Amino acid sequence: MSAPASAATARGRRRHVLDLDDFSTQEIDEILDTAVSMKEVLGRAIKQVPTLRGKTIVNMFFEDSTRTRISFELAGKALSANVVNFTARGSSVEKGESLIDTVRTLQALGADMLVMRHSESGAPYLVAQHFHGSVINAGDGRHAHPTQALLDLFTVRQRLGRIEGLKVVIVGDILHSRVARSNLWGFTRMGASVTLCAPQTLIGPESFWKATWPDLTITSNLDECIMGADVVMTLRLQKERMEGGLIPSLREYSRFFALTAERVARAAPHCLVMHPGPMNEGVEIMPDVAVSTQSVIEEQVANGVAVRMALLYRLSGE
Numbered sequence: 580m581s582a583p584a585s586a587a588t589a590r591g592r593r594r595h596v597l598d599l600d601d602f603s604t605q606e607i608d609e610i611l612d613t614a615v616s617m618k619e620v621l622g623r624a625i626k627q628v629p630t631l632r633g634k635t636i637v638n639m640f641f642e643d644s645t646r647t648r649i650s651f652e653l654a655g656k657a658l659s660a661n662v663v664n665f666t667a668r669g670s671s672v673e674k675g676e677s678l679i680d681t682v683r684t685l686q687a688l689g690a691d692m693l694v695m696r697h698s699e700s701g702a703p704y705l706v707a708q709h710f711h712g713s714v715i716n717a718g719d720g721r722h723a724h725p726t727q728a729l730l731d732l733f734t735v736r737q738r739l740g741r742i743e744g745l746k747v748v749i750v751g752d753i754l755h756s757r758v759a760r761s762n763l764w765g766f767t768r769m770g771a772s773v774t775l776c777a778p779q780t781l782i783g784p785e786s787f788w789k790a791t792w793p794d795l796t797i798t799s800n801l802d803e804c805i806m807g808a809d810v811v812m813t814l815r816l817q818k819e820r821m822e823g824g825l826i827p828s829l830r831e832y833s834r835f836f837a838l839t840a841e842r843v844a845r846a847a848p849h850c851l852v853m854h855p856g857p858m859n860e861g862v863e864i865m866p867d868v869a870v871s872t873q874s875v876i877e878e879q880v881a882n883g884v885a886v887r888m889a890l891l892y893r894l895s896g897e
């Protein structure tokens with residue numbers, strides 16, 4: 580999906596964050612550097628700076644979320660913005676108000692930035708064409724989850740000191756995963772070598788992926804591709820997006836694709852275990868692996884606040 584013509588302001592500053600496909604290596608590096616400073620703010624006794632005082636951020640969630648919604652709320656508040664949480668349930672959307680009319684209403688109420696999650700791929704792109712401020716995609720359908728990818732990049736860079744040259748394995752329900760797609764843009768742009776691992780039915784045709792990322796490795800053999808990996812990221816089996824019949828059974832899926840301690844032992848000794856959450860423990864990841872010393876799953880969640888602060892700050896132009 581291409582960014583709207585208004586993706587940048589007249590001064591060349593980024594206006595929207597819709598996916599990572601239009602981010603350069605330099606811009607990603609700058610955001611990760613800014614997130615380091617934001618993390619320092621979050622480590623203080625008083626975790627708040629006045630940077631966005633007077634700005635209004637609306638968290639507009641049309642689909643469930645715990646991590647993304649709360650971390651955007653904490654990020655906005657840590658920057659002293661007015662943060663308003665909008666959920667479709669209980670709003671005039673239930674009376675039939677359209678997405679565009681909802682956006683115009685929020686604009687009339689003074690929103691400067693919209694953070695938006697929607698079950699329809701592309702919905703934030705449509706909103707970006709109608710809203711005068713900035714739009715941040717907090718996850719749209721199967722398409723993109725750019726802020727998750729940025730916090731994943733940040734976590735890896737903080738832990739391993741670099742991204743370039745790393746072997747990154749993304750395993751699981753790739754077909755339905757917006758996290759996989761945005762991480763593909765992010766990790767490949769930053770010079771990592773990415774392997775996608777899934778049953779054939781949960782990845783689709785190899786030619787589809789290779790058309791955009793020709794250097795990708797695609798496989799259904801986790802035991803083999805995990806060998807020597809620096810990062811292994813497992814994805815949730817998205818039962819709500821499956822049209823049925825894509826895997827024989829959960830037990831069969833786990834047998835070949837779950838992250839077990841034995842499998843992780845085949846990776847590099849420093850290998851990071853990642854999961855964007857929410858997890859189906861016992862399906863794509865075993866409970867002992869999720870809390871092992873190699874797991875950075877809780878760190879990913881915590882880093883989400885600093886990375887989202889960095890984005891809000893940069894989009895505000897302050």
Ligand code: CP
Nearest residue numbers: 644645646647855856
């Ligand atoms: N990773 C992620 O998007 O989690 P939530 O659905 O809880 O926001």
